[in-house]
Amino acid sequence: MDFEQLRYQVAAFAQDRDWDQFHSVRNLILALVGEVGELAEIVQWTSDDKIDELLKSGGRERLAQELADVLIYLVRVADKSQVDLAKAVSDKLAENDAKYPKDKARGNAKKYTELRDEAP
Amino acid sequence: MDFEQLRYQVAAFAQDRDWDQFHSVRNLILALVGEVGELAEIVQWTSDDKIDELLKSGGRERLAQELADVLIYLVRVADKSQVDLAKAVSDKLAENDAKYPKDKARGNAKKYTELRDEAP
Amino acid sequence: MDFEQLRYQVAAFAQDRDWDQFHSVRNLILALVGEVGELAEIVQWTSDDKIDELLKSGGRERLAQELADVLIYLVRVADKSQVDLAKAVSDKLAENDAKYPKDKARGNAKKYTELRDEAP
Amino acid sequence: MDFEQLRYQVAAFAQDRDWDQFHSVRNLILALVGEVGELAEIVQWTSDDKIDELLKSGGRERLAQELADVLIYLVRVADKSQVDLAKAVSDKLAENDAKYPKDKARGNAKKYTELRDEAP
Numbered sequence: 179m180d181f182e183q184l185r186y187q188v189a190a191f192a193q194d195r196d197w198d199q200f201h202s203v204r205n206l207i208l209a210l211v212g213e214v215g216e217l218a219e220i221v222q223w224t225s226d227d228k229i230d231e232l233l234k235s236g237g238r239e240r241l242a243q244e245l246a247d248v249l250i251y252l253v254r255v256a257d258k259s260q261v262d263l264a265k266a267v268s269d270k271l272a273e274n275d276a277k278y279p280k281d282k283a284r285g286n287a288k289k290y291t292e293l294r295d296e297a298p
Numbered sequence: 299m300d301f302e303q304l305r306y307q308v309a310a311f312a313q314d315r316d317w318d319q320f321h322s323v324r325n326l327i328l329a330l331v332g333e334v335g336e337l338a339e340i341v342q343w344t345s346d347d348k349i350d351e352l353l354k355s356g357g358r359e360r361l362a363q364e365l366a367d368v369l370i371y372l373v374r375v376a377d378k379s380q381v382d383l384a385k386a387v388s389d390k391l392a393e394n395d396a397k398y399p400k401d402k403a404r405g406n407a408k409k410y411t412e413l414r415d416e417a418p
Numbered sequence: 419m420d421f422e423q424l425r426y427q428v429a430a431f432a433q434d435r436d437w438d439q440f441h442s443v444r445n446l447i448l449a450l451v452g453e454v455g456e457l458a459e460i461v462q463w464t465s466d467d468k469i470d471e472l473l474k475s476g477g478r479e480r481l482a483q484e485l486a487d488v489l490i491y492l493v494r495v496a497d498k499s500q501v502d503l504a505k506a507v508s509d510k511l512a513e514n515d516a517k518y519p520k521d522k523a524r525g526n527a528k529k530y531t532e533l534r535d536e537a538p
Numbered sequence: 539m540d541f542e543q544l545r546y547q548v549a550a551f552a553q554d555r556d557w558d559q560f561h562s563v564r565n566l567i568l569a570l571v572g573e574v575g576e577l578a579e580i581v582q583w584t585s586d587d588k589i590d591e592l593l594k595s596g597g598r599e600r601l602a603q604e605l606a607d608v609l610i611y612l613v614r615v616a617d618k619s620q621v622d623l624a625k626a627v628s629d630k631l632a633e634n635d636a637k638y639p640k641d642k643a644r645g646n647a648k649k650y651t652e653l654r655d656e657a658p
Contacts, residue, residue, distance in 0.1 A: 179388060181299060195404050195405070196404045197407070200463050202346055203341060204568070205462055207341060209458075209462045211338065211454065211458040211462075212455045214331060215452045215453070215454060215459075216452070217327060221323060221324050221327060221448060222451075224324075225442065226322055229323050233379055238379055241381055243386070243390065245372060245376050246386040246389070249369075249386075249387050250390065250394075252368055256362075260353070261361055261362040263362075263369065267369050270366035275311070280314050283317075285315070285316040320583050324444065324448070331575055331582075332575045332582055334571070335573070335574060336575060345562065345565070346467075419624045419628060420540040431635070434640050436645040437647070439645070447577060447581060450574065451578065454570065454571060454574050458567060473563075477619075478619055481616075485615060485621055486626040486630035489609075489612060489623065490631070499598055500593070501601055503602075503609065506609075507609050508539060511547055514610075518555060520554050520555055524556045
């Protein structure tokens, strides 16, 4: 599946149900926040070192469900605000590549604004 | 671009910078929450009826940037938790189709649990 | 009720259930994100001009529930990271007062960084 | 400081700047989401076992700032939706006390819906 196919399917789903009236940009962002909340809930009581255990005991399936929900709203926000999501992500990857040069960014999690003045 | 290409590019980006050590599932979900916060900030003071104006005056480009950031972390959470995102979203669309029958869901925003007992 | 009383009650609640083991700072922030998601869900399909109607038809009670949940986790994050929440909010109010001078900030929603160069 | 004092101060701050016009319930919830995003960013790359180190090296002050921001918007959402936050949190604590009996909830993080059928 590519982004255009997904955009189309999600749009058709809404149109078939006459849901465009509810899909304002702000409504969709709030709905996305709701799904991100459900994503967070899955891992909220599972400390970092117990995540594998969670994934193996049903956590992976629950994450899959919530990641899909977030993605669907994300695609829909992009569509309703006339953002070309494939282009946006492609531009962003190029931008990140320039912001975080491999030699300077290797092995550290600093923000790019802090990387500038550092020796590689 | 399709999901597998994006997954690959985002993974290569992290690997080139030795960032896999930071990309635990929980870290990535928290990072995703941070980007969703930036998405919300764009529209926080713009009431529903002023969104078009915002989009035309730079808002679309800012939304594109933040939607891309959210998508990148979303793809990365899926990858690090071994979730097949394309399959997850495809399954979810099928599930939503069953949960929200066109005739019952048309023109109302009720949750599927409230739709069951309603006449179409 | 003041902040110290609430902090104490929430801490006692956790201690009585031996829940301190789950209440790491990151766990609590993720739990707070979950509750914020539920807060967003309440207003997600209700456009700005229909909020009063929502509040009158049960929305107020649902908001009260979720606001309380967010507040409880907020107080708990502060406690577990040894932040004096009453002092933090008092400092912040003073800081905001300096950042947003009444004459410059009146009637506009610009961020303080954009206010600096403006005529009052 | 108690909740009524904070509510009053935050309301006066907005009124002095003629900001009531921006403080609709949905705007404020979106603004709260933005601040929660900043809260998450502070701990996003710091694994559970490194949090103390983060707190000691400036993290506590940054958390204090963001917790205050979240609290201010929380109090403001409550005010603008006519929710008595002190009563809401007091009701919620009583409700949680009933939902999570000490003997059943001790030492486990299960949701109350899963606790019902368990032996203490």
